[in-house]
Amino acid sequence: xxxxxxxxGGIGAVGAVGALVVGWTVxxxxxxxxxxxxxxxxxxxxxxxxxxxxxxxxxxxxMMCRSEMGQGVHTGLAMILAEELDADWSRxxxxxAPPDKIFNNLQVVVDGLPFHxxxxxxxxxxxxxxxxxxxxxxxxxxxxGSSGLSDLWMPMREAGASARAMLVSAAAQRWRVTESECRTxxxxxxxxxxxxxxxxxxxxDAARQPMPDKVPLKEPSAFRLVGRPLHRLxxxxxxxxxxxxxxxxxxxxxxxxxxxxxPTVGGRVKHADVSAAxxxxxxxxxxxxxPFNGGTGGVAVIADNAFRAMQALDTLKVDWxxxxxxxxxxxxxxxxIAAALDRDxxxxxxxRGDVDEVLRGAAKVINAEYRAPYLxxxxxxxxxxxxxxxxxxxxxxxxxxxxxxxxxxxxxxLDLRPDQVDLQVMMLGGGFGRRLEADFVSQAAxxxxxxxxxxxxxxxxxxxxxxxxxxxxxxxxxxxxxLDREGRLVGWQARSAxxxxxxxxxxxxxxxxxxxxxxxxxxGAYDQPYAWPAARISHTNVELPIPVGFWRSVGHSHQAxxxxxxxxxxxxxxxxxxxxxxxxxxxxxxxxxxxLQRVAALSGWGKPMARAADGIARxxxxxxxxxxxxxxxxxxxxxxxxxKTIRVxxxxxxxxxxxPVNPNLIRQQAESGIIFGLSAALLQEITFADGVVQQKxxxxxxxxxxADCPAIQTEIIASAAAPLGAGEVCTPPVAPAVANALFAxxxxxxxxxxxxxx
Numbered sequence: 001x002x003x004x005x006x007x008x009g010g011i012g013a014v015g016a017v018g019a020l021v022v023g024w025t026v027x028x029x030x031x032x033x034x035x036x037x038x039x040x041x042x043x044x045x046x047x048x049x050x051x052x053x054x055x056x057x058x059x060x061x062x063m064m065c066r067s068e069m070g071q072g073v074h075t076g077l078a079m080i081l082a083e084e085l086d087a088d089w090s091r092x093x094x095x096x097a098p099p100d101k102i103f104n105n106l107q108v109v110v111d112g113l114p115f116h117x118x119x120x121x122x123x124x125x126x127x128x129x130x131x132x133x134x135x136x137x138x139x140x141x142x143x144x145g146s147s148g149l150s151d152l153w154m155p156m157r158e159a160g161a162s163a164r165a166m167l168v169s170a171a172a173q174r175w176r177v178t179e180s181e182c183r184t185x186x187x188x189x190x191x192x193x194x195x196x197x198x199x200x201x202x203x204x205d206a207a208r209q210p211m212p213d214k215v216p217l218k219e220p221s222a223f224r225l226v227g228r229p230l231h232r233l234x235x236x237x238x239x240x241x242x243x244x245x246x247x248x249x250x251x252x253x254x255x256x257x258x259x260x261x262x263p264t265v266g267g268r269v270k271h272a273d274v275s276a277a278x279x280x281x282x283x284x285x286x287x288x289x290x291p292f293n294g295g296t297g298g299v300a301v302i303a304d305n306a307f308r309a310m311q312a313l314d315t316l317k318v319d320w321x322x323x324x325x326x327x328x329x330x331x332x333x334x335x336x337i338a339a340a341l342d343r344d345x346x347x348x349x350x351x352r353g354d355v356d357e358v359l360r361g362a363a364k365v366i367n368a369e370y371r372a373p374y375l376x377x378x379x380x381x382x383x384x385x386x387x388x389x390x391x392x393x394x395x396x397x398x399x400x401x402x403x404x405x406x407x408x409x410x411x412x413x414l415d416l417r418p419d420q421v422d423l424q425v426m427m428l429g430g431g432f433g434r435r436l437e438a439d440f441v442s443q444a445a446x447x448x449x450x451x452x453x454x455x456x457x458x459x460x461x462x463x464x465x466x467x468x469x470x471x472x473x474x475x476x477x478x479x480x481x482x483l484d485r486e487g488r489l490v491g492w493q494a495r496s497a498x499x500x501x502x503x504x505x506x507x508x509x510x511x512x513x514x515x516x517x518x519x520x521x522x523x524g525a526y527d528q529p530y531a532w533p534a535a536r537i538s539h540t541n542v543e544l545p546i547p548v549g550f551w552r553s554v555g556h557s558h559q560a561x562x563x564x565x566x567x568x569x570x571x572x573x574x575x576x577x578x579x580x581x582x583x584x585x586x587x588x589x590x591x592x593x594x595x596l597q598r599v600a601a602l603s604g605w606g607k608p609m610a611r612a613a614d615g616i617a618r619x620x621x622x623x624x625x626x627x628x629x630x631x632x633x634x635x636x637x638x639x640x641x642x643x644k645t646i647r648v649x650x651x652x653x654x655x656x657x658x659x660p661v662n663p664n665l666i667r668q669q670a671e672s673g674i675i676f677g678l679s680a681a682l683l684q685e686i687t688f689a690d691g692v693v694q695q696k697x698x699x700x701x702x703x704x705x706x707a708d709c710p711a712i713q714t715e716i717i718a719s720a721a722a723p724l725g726a727g728e729v730c731t732p733p734v735a736p737a738v739a740n741a742l743f744a745x746x747x748x749x750x751x752x753x754x755x756x757x758x
Contacts, residue, residue, distance in 0.1 A: 029132045032155040033162060034211070035100040039063065046207040048166055050102050051081060051159035053095075058187055058200035060087045064094045065103030066152070067143040067401050068234060069428030069435070070672070071727040072665035075232045076149050077156055079661055083225040084160030084218060087199070088187030094233060096425050097141075099404065104139035106132045107151035111628065112502070114519035116350055116527050143401040144436055144550060146628035146725025149661055153722050161215040163206070170205035171197055220659070220720050229664035234427070246399030246426040249386040249457060255284060257447045257458040258309040261298035261468055264322035264691035265547055268297030276315035277301050282308040286316070289446050293409060294508035294547050295439030296468045300447045306459055324545040325691030333688065334371065337476045337542050340497040346540030347517045350526035353534030358491035362482025366573050368566055370479065371752040372558035374686040375472035375551055376693075376701060381429020382465045385444035388455035389414055394421045395455070396445070399428040401435045405509055409438040413445040432676075433550035437470050438509055466701060467693040470549025471686055473499040473521065477562040487574030489585060492532040494525050494562070497540040499548045516541070520550070524559030524732060528626060529589040530567070530582075546688070552676055553728040556627040560732030561681075561739070561753060564623040568740040569749065578622050578740065579605055591656055592631050595717065596624050599633035599654040602715055612639045618649060621741025623733035628725025630657040634674070634733040636710075638741035644757045646682055648710040648738055656717035658724040663716055666726050670714040673730030678710070679703040681735035682754055 035050035044056035053061040062081050068074045074094045082092050097103050110131050115124045164184055171189040172179045174197070183190050190196045199206075220226075237243035262268055274286035282304040291297040299316050303309035340346075359365055386397040387410065394414050400406040400423075407423040414421070428435055444458040460468070475498035482491040500518035507514055518541065526537040551557060571581035579600045586593040600606070600622065609618045618639040625632055637650040653670050660666055683702045687694045695701040739750050748757060 025130050025133065027133070029106070029136050032102040032136070033159055035098070035102055037100070040098070044204070046203045048163040048203070048206060049159050049211065050100065051156065052085065052163050054163075054199050054203040054206075056200045056203065058088065058198045059091045059093060060085065060187070060199065061093055061095050063097035065097040065141050066148045067399070067425055067428055067431065067435075069143070069399075069401070069431035071148070071669055072232050072662065073143070073148040074234060075230065076661045076665055077152055078233060079225045079230060080149070080153060080156040081160040083223055084157045085164050086184035086186065089225060089230065091187055092233070099141065099407070101136060102155070103141045104135055105142040105147055105151050106135040106139060108142055108145040108147040109135045109139060111145055111147060112519055114349060114517065117529070117626065140402055140404045142436070143431070144433065146630075146727045146729060148727070149723040150629065150725065157217050158215065161217055162212055165212045165215045166206040166209040167199055167202050169209045170202045174202070174205065226659065226661050228662070230662055232665070243427055245381055245429045246386070246397060247381055247384045247429070247459065249397035249424070249426060251386070251388060251397070251455040253454055254386070255302050255304060255451060255454050255456045256306040256309045257300050257302045257444075257456050258306065258313055259289065259298045259300045259443065259458065259460065259464065260313040260316055260318065261296045261464055262320045262322065263467070264320065265325050265468065265693065266291065266294070266296055266545060267323040267325070267691070268321050269299060270319040270321040272299045272319070273317040274299060276317070277312040280308065280312045280315065283312050285450055286312065287450060289443055292413070292442035292446070293437065293439040294470070294504065295443065300458070302447065302451060302456060306457075310461065322691055328545055328688050328691045330373075330687040330689075333544055333546065334474060334476065336544060337474060337497050340540045340542045341476060341478055341495055344540060345495055346497065346538045348536060348538045349519070349522045350535060350537040352532060355491045355493050355534040355536045358534040359480065359482045359493070362490055363485045364483045364573055365480065366569055367478070367480045368569060368751060370477045370562040370565065372475045372561060373753060374474045374546065375680055375684055376466050376469045376686050376695070377430070377432045377434035377551060378466070378698070378701060378703065379428075379430030379432055379434055382462055383434075383440045383460040384458060385441050386455055386457040387444045387448035389445070389448045389452055391452070392416070392420060394445070394448075395424065396421060396441065397424045397426055398441055399426045399431070399435055400441065401428070401431050401433075402438070405438050406441045409442045409509070410445040413442050414449055432552040433554070434469060436550055462698075463696040466695055466697060470547045472551030472557060473501065473548040475521070475558045477525070477559070479562060479566045481566065481570050483570065483574050487576055489570055490533050492535040494537045495540070496522065496525060496559070496562070497542050499544055499546065500541040501548055501550055501554065503541070504548060520554045522555060522559065524556035524625065524627065525563055528563060529592045530585040531588055532585075545691070552673070553627060553731045556625065556728070556732040557677070557680070558753070560623065560625045560627075561735045564625060564733065564736030565739050565751065568621070568736070568743065572743070577606070582622075582624060592624065592626065595631045595633040595654050595656050598715065598717070599635050599652055602654060602713065603635035603637075603652040605635060609637070612647075612649060616641065617745065619741050619745035621737045621739065621744060623737040623740065625733040627729045627732055630655060630724040630726065630729040632729050632733050634730070634737045636734065636737040636741050638738055638745060640742070640745060640757060646738070646742065646755060646757065647708070648678060648682075650711045650713070651734060651737070653712065653714045653730060654717065655714065655726070655730065656719060657726050657729065658719050658721040660716045660719070661723050666716055667714045669726045670730045671712050673728060674712055674734050675704050675709060677731035677734040678738070680753065681738055685754055
């Protein structure tokens with residue numbers, strides 16, 4: 001009886017736990033309005049919720065939990081909250097938010113789920129819901145995936161509206177009127193009698209009001225800030241030099257460190273003689289540092305200024321252990337990636353119908369192989385991190401996209417709890433995904449540990465930054481498609497192979513076992529809107545000793561090139577205009593069709609092209625791509641000089657990214673993304689010889705210069721939908737638009753990046 005009671009009791013307990021888990025999953029996501037601890041305030045400041053503080057002088061401080069790396073996220077998010085608050089925009093400022101779960105980025109993980117955008121099944125909705133609940137509790141305060149505004153659109157609106165309601169309640173009580181008699185405008189509460197009070201005058205009373213359970217949000221027609229091209233909040237500081245980036249952290253008694261890292265990626269020190277270095281003037285200490293978080297090991301030198309630390313590296317004598325990348329060359333790496341496609345089809349991300357049967361019956365079948373190389377991030381601000389370590393505490397000043405991960409790894413290296421590390425998020429002089437990594441933070445913490453009590457700023461040189469990146473993975477794709485006798489697309493097969501980013505990131509930062517699939521490597525291939533009657537799209541993960549990471553637009557950055565160029569190939573094989581051919585595949589997607597038709601009209605598609613000023617012929621190419629929810633169409637005007645130099649004269653860009661919170665920010669990011677993508681399309685490639693990166697600086701990993709930059713004309717589609725991605729979405733289409741223009745101009749179909757004419 002005891003045994004039977006134990007068994008049935010255990011079954012009952014399991015059932016109860018299961019019921020609790022099921023019950024938890026169906027509950028709504030926990031609130032994102034109030035922090036677990038009150039916000040820190042100064043002077044007469046009061047916090048009305050976890051997102052906004054108001055001072056007696058009527059200034060409004062909005063908490064920022066996303067990193068500002070040039071994309072304008074601080075301005076965009078502040079506009080959303082200030083809109084619902086009815087704040088005086090001239091009195092708005094921003095402040096970095098403290099660590100708290102309400103600031104976790106839910107949308108970036110939801111966007112990473114491997115579903116097609118057209119998949120609206122219950123399983124998709126349930127997965128989205130559960131993921132949001134989980135990330136609210138165990139997620140990360142992350143900036144990436146073009147998710148800043150889309151993730152915080154509702155929390156920021158609700159925070160502003162809630163604070164506004166509390167201010168109105170305070171005014172109504174003071175004036176002994178009903179709340180419905182009051183309205184707000186420009187940082188004031190107003191009454192029909194002519195009475196008014198600023199938010200600052202009401203803030204203390206408002207803070208004593210109960211938090212409203214539910215508040216009405218504005219209709220888009222009532223917006224006064226959202227939709228306007230307001231100046232950026234950080235513009236003045238960046239103009240007058242008062243803006244503070246990671247490299248500008250200058251605490252008292254600062255020391256500087258430089259690191260000589262193993263030339264081979266992922267290598268480490270076998271033996272080092274540092275005696276000559278420590279004898280140098282100003283040198284404090286020299287010692288070996290191991291690899292951290294998937295990075296590379298080396299020898300660090302701490303000195304009283306950065307120049308002396310760097311100069312002392314030249315005196316080091318080091319024997320290196322090159323590690324698993326020894327012998328890795330670009331040719332061998334690409335051969336291994338291509339060989340993976342010979343073995344199997346990999347994981348299937350999308351399938352419709354029997355594509356093999358359809359292609360066997362097609363009137364015409366086209367095959368092609370496309371390739372994309374490894375790429376570095378090349379952010380203008382090189383890698384740096386400043387750390388001050390005490391016995392039971394540390395301060396870290398760093399430009400990071402993931403402050404929680406950075407704090408956790410600094411704490412681990414210093415044998416502290418995360419709450420003992422004060423992490424100061426500085427502005428980022430470019431991120432593009434490189435500052436999602438923690439290798440340089442752990443390294444800087446290990447270096448500062450050697451001189452307890454003194455802050456140490458570790459700075460990498462540009463060549464170290466280029467040679468020890470987490471690179472955009474190289475990728476090979478094989479595509480096959482068929483047409484019927486009328487030139488209609490009937491079947492589409494796309495198989496790609498390359499390294500997977502998410503499994504490697506989870507392993508190096510969290511110690512997770514490598515998961516078998518990674519949506520980010522196939523995005524841009526399987527999630528596009530074209531109506532393929534039959535299709536199969538798959539990707540094979542390849543294990544290689546090259547460190548890879550997220551790069552602006554991630555898989556979209558190369559899959560868009562493969563997909564949009566091959567669509568053009570099929571249009572040519574069908575004898576149809578590329579815009580007309582695409583339009584026929586978009587009949588079920590009116591938003592995409594509108595973007596395509598608008599960029600065609602904007603660029604004068606179909607009209608004869610005038611020659612360039614020097615008399616050289618020009619041609620147009622088109623590309624359409626969806627990423628991070630947004631739809632972008634681009635047309636590039638291209639010519640080829642006598643020496644076969646490719647010249648891009650103009651790029652037309654049309655974007656549908658939902659509600660355009662600030663058109664200025666969107667246009668800036670469109671231009672930035674196009675130039676970033678054009679640099680990769682025409683000029684950039686990371687190559688390896690015996691595991692060593694061959695590119696050292698911008699002279700051999702160039703960016704498009706001002707003299708060569710095309711004119712860019714951007715049009716934003718009006719929309720009342722929630723904001724979608726903008727920071728990365730204009731990078732993917734530019735390479736295929738240029739490649740397709742080159743085919744129209746020269747008849748050469750270029751299937752490898754960077755684009756080079758024979």
